[in-house]
Amino acid sequence: MPSGIRTGEELQILQLNNYLKEHAPQVGEVLGVMQFPGGFSNLTYCLKTNGKELVLRRPPFGANIKSAHDMGREFKVLSLLKPCYDKVPTPIIYCEDEDVLGAPFYIMERIEGVILRAANVSKLRLTPETLNETSKALVDNLATLHRLDIHSTGLIQLGKPEGYVQRQVDGWVKRYYTAETDKIDSMDSVAAWMKYNIPQSANAAFLHNDYKYDNVVLNPNNLSEITGVLDWEMSTVGDPLMDLGAALAYWSEANDAAEIKFFNLTWLPGNLTKQEAAERYAERSGQDISKLLFYYVFGLYKNAVIVQQIYARWKAGHTKDSRFGQLLPVVKALGIKAAAALDKGW
Numbered sequence: 001m002p003s004g005i006r007t008g009e010e011l012q013i014l015q016l017n018n019y020l021k022e023h024a025p026q027v028g029e030v031l032g033v034m035q036f037p038g039g040f041s042n043l044t045y046c047l048k049t050n051g052k053e054l055v056l057r058r059p060p061f062g063a064n065i066k067s068a069h070d071m072g073r074e075f076k077v078l079s080l081l082k083p084c085y086d087k088v089p090t091p092i093i094y095c096e097d098e099d100v101l102g103a104p105f106y107i108m109e110r111i112e113g114v115i116l117r118a119a120n121v122s123k124l125r126l127t128p129e130t131l132n133e134t135s136k137a138l139v140d141n142l143a144t145l146h147r148l149d150i151h152s153t154g155l156i157q158l159g160k161p162e163g164y165v166q167r168q169v170d171g172w173v174k175r176y177y178t179a180e181t182d183k184i185d186s187m188d189s190v191a192a193w194m195k196y197n198i199p200q201s202a203n204a205a206f207l208h209n210d211y212k213y214d215n216v217v218l219n220p221n222n223l224s225e226i227t228g229v230l231d232w233e234m235s236t237v238g239d240p241l242m243d244l245g246a247a248l249a250y251w252s253e254a255n256d257a258a259e260i261k262f263f264n265l266t267w268l269p270g271n272l273t274k275q276e277a278a279e280r281y282a283e284r285s286g287q288d289i290s291k292l293l294f295y296y297v298f299g300l301y302k303n304a305v306i307v308q309q310i311y312a313r314w315k316a317g318h319t320k321d322s323r324f325g326q327l328l329p330v331v332k333a334l335g336i337k338a339a340a341a342l343d344k345g346w
Contacts, residue, residue, distance in 0.1 A: 001120075002034035002046035008320050009035065009043055009061060011101055016056075019100045024093040027054065027107065041306075042071075042233055046110065054092065058105035061319060070233070071104040072096060077158060077232045078108060084153045085145070087229045111228035113217035116265050126223070128270025133224035135271040136280065138216065141226050142247060143284035146205040146240040153206075159237030161204030168242065169194050169298065176305045179312040182328060186335035190301050193342060199291045201239040208243060209234035212250040212264050244281055245295025248274055249303050259333035263303070275346075293346060297338045304334035 005011075011033050020027045032048040033056075045056040057071060075094040082088055094106040114124065116134070126134075150156040173191045208215075210231055217228035250264045251274045261267050272280065282289045308331045314324035 002036050005033065005035040005045075006037075006321060011045060011056070015100050019095060019097070020093075023095070024107070027092065028052075041310075042074075042231075047107065053110045054107050055089065055110045056105055056107050058101060059103050060313075061102075071106050073158075074233050075106040075108075077235050080154050080158070081232070084148060087141070087226060088232070089228065089230070111217050111230075113227050114220045114223060115217055116213040118262060118265065121265055121268070124223075126268065126270075128268075130223050131265075131268055131270035132272065134218065135266060135277065137224045137226055138211075138213065138247075139272065139277050139280045140284055141216070141229070142208070142211055142243065143281055145208060145229075146243065146285055146287075148206050150204060150206050150237055155206045156237055158206070158235065161201070161238050164204075164236075164238030165198055165201055165242065168238070168302075169198060172298075172302050172305050176301075176308060179305070179309045181308070181312050181315055184332055184335050186339040187301070187304060187331070190297060190335065190338045190342070194294070194298060194301065197294055199294050201241075202288065203240065204237055205240035205243070207236050207238055207240065208232065209236060209246055211243060211247045213266070214264070239295075240285070240287060241289065241292065241295040242298070244278070244287075244289070245292065245297075245299035246302065247299070248278060248292075248296050249299030251277055256337070257333045259330045260337060262330075293341065296346070297341050300334050300338035300341065304331045304338070307331050307334065 013030055013033060017030055020030065028049040030047045030049055034046045034048070036044040036046065041060065042057050043060055045058075047054045047056055057074065059071065072094055075091050078088050078091040082090060089108040089111050092107045092109065094104070095101075096104045098104065114120075116124075116126075148155060173195070176187060176191065208229065210233070211229075215229060215231045216226050217230065219225040219227050250266070252261045252264050252267045253274060254267045256267060265271075266274075278289055278292055281287070307327050310324050311327040311331065313319055314321065314327070
């Protein structure tokens with residue numbers, strides 16, 4: 001649920017209303033703004049107008065990673081997806097004029113429903129039976145996304161599948177060392193292993209790339225029904241097993257470190273295990289998952305890099321969000337998890 005706006009992340013409502021009056025009068029006047037507290041990347045706000053609520057997305061203050069915070073691209077993704085996939089919010093307007101709010105932003109409809117986060121899970125009184133069905137729906141919906149025809153939908157224009165895995169490994173390793181603040185041996189060893197073990201990609205699909213419980217909206221009357229998928233900022237076209245690996249990297253289990261469990265609620269009783277989720281995906285998608293170890297390890301590494309970038313931004317004084325100052329142990333835990341997966345074979 002949206003709440004008060006964090007200090008330093010306020011929006012200029014007068015300037016926003018002046019812009020909307022000229023370019024999107026159908027939105028109406030913004031009467032109030034609240035902020036969605038979850039997430040560590042792009043900032044998400046709830047705009048209250050006369051009789052409805054909309055969502056505004058903009059990059060975090062102090063961010064300089066343009067490719068990771070491209071509002072125009074995220075708006076384009078929603079525009080291409082909406083005609084062929086009904087679980088995305090309707091995009092309304094994109095603004096690239098930084099004079100309005102200090103950065104590009106876009107506005108979309110708000111999809112209301114239940115989002116499974118640690119903060120609200122105790123109120124929902126989820127049973128193991130419910131979570132079993134919900135976790136199955138999560139896997140099945142990922143397979144559905146990967147079956148979208150990237151050519152007839154135009155989604156192919158969002159990425160270059162050829163050489164995708166190689167570019168991802170090279171790019172995320174480079175990002176890590178650019179943002180490195182502390183020496184972490186496991187991150188070094190995993191990076192070296194990935195460079196020499198890149199698999200051949202068999203096919204291409206549309207990828208969400210940040211797929212987990214807190215990026216899906218559930219029907220409050222049936223928590224096994226996904227009604228919306230959010231946060232498409234990292235979506236692209238490439239090897240579908242990269243998307244599966246990223247999802248499984250979030251798929252924490254009961255014996256995982258506390259620093260990893262906060263990513264997802266899959267460790268609660270009733271959820272599919274990581275192995276069961278992988279097998280169900282293979283069954284639903286028809287994909288060969290024999291080389292899944294690489295994709296899983298890469299997913300853990302990528303998560304660690306994302307967290308490291310956020311921590312480095314906090315350490316450099318570019319954000320005052322106190323949550324970010326607690327993230328270094330998360331980077332270390334993810335690095336250890338990835339290195340352990342290589343030792344154990346999964």
